[in-house]
Amino acid sequence: MTRHDLPHANLLDPRLLRLFDALFTTGSVTKAAERLGQSQPTVSIWLARLRQELDDPLFVRSPEGMLPTPRAEALISTARQALEMLRRLAELRTDFDPATAKRRFSICMTDASHITLLPAILAHVRRVAPGIRIEAAQIGMDTPRMLQSGESDLALGYISDLDAGHFQQALFPQDWVCLANAHHPRIKNRITLRDFRREAHVLIRSGTGHQLLADASREQGIAPDIALELPGFLGLPAIIGTTDLIATLPRHIGETLAHYYGLRVLACPLPIPSFTVKQYWHARFHHDPASQWLRGVCAELFQQQDVRGLHRSARPRRRKAT
Known part of the structure; x- marks a missing residue:
């Protein structure tokens, strides 16, 4: 032979x-x-x-x-x-054409992002890519596996540690605010640390920054008077708008809810570490044209801009010529 x-x-x-x-x-x-x-x-x-x-x-x-x-x-x-x-x-690698594409994108995010980020993403996609369907998945412990397998295309939020093989891109910083009834009987334009200790709170057990709030309270030796615990943000505006309870939450969701429901946003007197909202994806899809397009949309909409204006307009910024 x-x-x-x-x-x-x-x-x-x-x-x-x-x-x-x-x-x-x-x-x-x-x-x-x-x-x-x-x-x-x-x-x-x-x-x-x-x-x-x-x-x-x-x-x-x-x-x-x-x-x-x-x-x-x-x-x-x-x-x-x-x-x-x-x-x-x-020649098999063709550019992704959003105007004619027919496919689904799955994005892992918190329920707060359903209120703050998802409307802007959906408005943009409906305008430039009418054949694209968006699916919102819950961000959590299973997110790295979902990104690696392709079950989800992207994650938006704050993930404190991520397995090797993932990429991340910073979008915008987040600090903390307190949300109160616009006609709160004791709190007007400012909330002090003394007010923070004595007022009753709504605790929202949702969001990837929730642990930062818990750690800051423990380190400062503050045990807030928790009158109500909620699993998410869905019922929060009605609760704050009809009671004298206050809630501590990231600025973006706080200002968005305040804008839509006439609530009062106050600087948080408790020192809580800020964090950065990022987008995450797996290295397997780093060069995929469809994934690149989706990441480009999120960067165009959210990266380093004043997110307090996002609930007022879903129009993305124009990209600078490079």
Whole structure:
């Protein structure tokens, strides 16, 4: 059994296939070298390798130039078909066209982001990509696995630690505010740390920054008077708007709720570490055109801009020319 009969024989270098085609077409080593953008000595070395790989001279010198042998004539059609397949393979990566695309994107986010970020994303997508469907998934412990598997395309929020193999991009910073009834009987335009200690609170056990609030309260030796615990932000505006309870929450969701429901936003007197809202994705999809488009939309809408204006307008900023 010869080397060429082995089931795992080495595949031909595509450069040798291109040389074969160029020599067959031009009948000249010099012209083939010019066509390939290589020096004549390099082409001569490649031709020697090609002859060895195919176990045939392939081309012989004559007054009319390099003439193909019968084996070369038998192989040229197959070689050109292989080159065409390689060209098609290289062209398979096409740009993502949002105007005509039909697909679903899954984005992991908190319920606060359903109120603050999702409306702007959806308004933009409906305007420029009407065939795209958005699915909001819950951000949590399972998010890294979902990003890796492709079950979710993107995560928006704050994830304190992330497995290797993920990318992240900062969007905007978040600090903390207190939300109160606009007609609160004791709190007007300012809330002091003393007020914070004595007033009754609504605790929202939701959001990726929730642990920062709990840690800050413990470190400061403050145990807020919790009158109500909620699993999310859905009922919070009605509670704050009809009682004297206060809530401590990230600025973006606080100012958005205050805008829509006529609530009062106050600077939080408790020192709580700020955090940065980011977008996260897995390295598997870093070069995927559809994923790149979605990340570009989120960056265009949210990156480093004054997010307090997002609930007033879903129009994205224009990209600066680069």
